[in-house]
Amino acid sequence: MNPATEQEELQFPTSLGTSTATEIRLLGQDLATDLMGKVSFGELAFWLVAMRRPTASELRVFESVLVALADHGFTPTAIAARLTYLSAPDSLQGAMAAGLLGGGSRFLGVTEDCGQFLAATLGAHEGPTPETDVEYDEIALAAITAQRATGKFVPGLGHPNHKDGDPRTPALIGIAEEEGLRGPHLRLFEAIGRMSENALGRRLPLNGAGVCGAALADLGLPTDLLRGFALLARAAGLLGQIAEERRNPIGMDVYMSVDRNAVYVDPQSPTAPEER
Structure with missing residues (x-):
């Protein structure tokens, strides 16, 4: 087969984003003229998953959920992000990822x-x-x-x-x-x-x-994707946690307080903590 013909026939269908040398299209819209400045980030997030624009009422509830899940103090996800940033301040993405990876059966x-x-x-x-x-x-x-x-x-x-x-x-x-x-x-x-x-x-x-x-x-959002919305919301909170860690760091104090108070326990000792 002619390589040029093969390239023309090769297709990867998507209903999300495509781009050319002069245009970016998202959800069938021109990103620059139809969406930017006209659609909120929450509306776009809903639209990207549901493949339909939310009503004004749906958007209010949806964005209320995102606000509710954005941050909840020094949770394990926030601490993980801060301590990862302490260890690798050159890797913002690593700190963000560390916090998001902690979203499991107990948190998020x-x-x-x-x-x-x-x-x-x-x-x-x-x-x-x-x-x-x-x-x-x-x-x-x-x-x-x-x-x-x-x-x-x-x-x-x-x-x-x-x-x-x-x-x-x-x-x-x-x-x-x-x-x-x-x-x-x-x-x-x-x-x-x-x-x-x-x-x-x-x-x-x-x-x-x-x-x-x-x-x-x-x-009406897919229940097997709901954790993704929680992570989407928490990403904003984690970025805020990392920004605060830069302004007013506590990561070193957290690390030192645990490390300096670590006490060795003989695993054979009758007072050793039971294995979980």
Whole structure:
């Protein structure tokens, strides 16, 4: 085959971005004239995944989620980013990546885990979509009981700091309600909060990462991609953490406080910590 002909036939289809010597197109739009200065970053992020522009109401809920997940203090992800920057200040990308890599089942990943748990619970429900709180409570109680029977935690329940309630939870539910987007995932999530004491013997707060997963699921976004939105939000927070580390560093203090207080323990000693 003629190399020129082969090159002409070679195609890699995409609905996202393409460029020529004179133009950049994204989502079928001219990037420079149709999108820049006219579309917010949050709207673009939604559009890139959903392949449709969000409504004004959807955008408000979506961007509220991004704000809720951007930063939450000196979490392990923030500390990882700061300590990596301390070790390799020439690698900003390494510090950012270190923080993002820590997004898992305990931090950030709860957003996706909760969205998937709620979606699976609703998908397994036989009959029409519940309408009353009583119906949601019955489904929630059964879901919590079944989840705990497997020895697993219910994603979205509990928080290490906000023992009496995560302030992000009612705020996001309120915004969704105002925009007419308090759908079945959020309503089931609320029911899980109401039924936690009945099922577990103690009331646990609904955490912010979980309510974000419920809200994103109600927006129709793929539940197996929800962790990506949490990481997108946290990227902004991590950049802020690194910027603050440059202005007012604490990384060396964190490192020294741990290193200088390390105590050797004989693994054969009866007082040695048990292996986990």
